[in-house]
Amino acid sequence: MCQNVMDGRYHTVCGHFFAMSTRKQDCLRSDCVFSSRHPPGCKSGACNRLMNPPQRNPIRISETRCEGCVMRGPEGVLGRTHITS
Ligand SMILES: [Zn+2]
Numbered sequence: 001m002c003q004n005v006m007d008g009r010y011h012t013v014c015g016h017f018f019a020m021s022t023r024k025q026d027c028l029r030s031d032c033v034f035s036s037r038h039p040p041g042c043k044s045g046a047c048n049r050l051m052n053p054p055q056r057n058p059i060r061i062s063e064t065r066c067e068g069c070v071m072r073g074p075e076g077v078l079g080r081t082h083i084t085s
Pocket residue numbers: 001002003026027028029032033034035
């Protein structure tokens with residue numbers, strides 16, 4: 001089955017992954033509707049219509065927390081803003 005492969009950056013500290021580009025990995029099967037080898041006019045119901053879940057391909061490993069986690073502060077508190085007047 002075909003699947004999307006996401007090239008991106010992986011932050012080892014917080015475990016977040018950021019995709020920089022996505023590419024499709026073709027399974028080259030003629031009975032898979034996503035494949036470039038699948039005949040365009042094919043109406044067969046037996047062909048594969050499911051794609052594998054996208055795969056993460058870390059091309060950059062960052063041993064820091066990601067930007068979003070840094071902005072959230074050291075406790076990693078989500079969505080808490082302090083407004084001082
Ligand atoms: Zn395929």
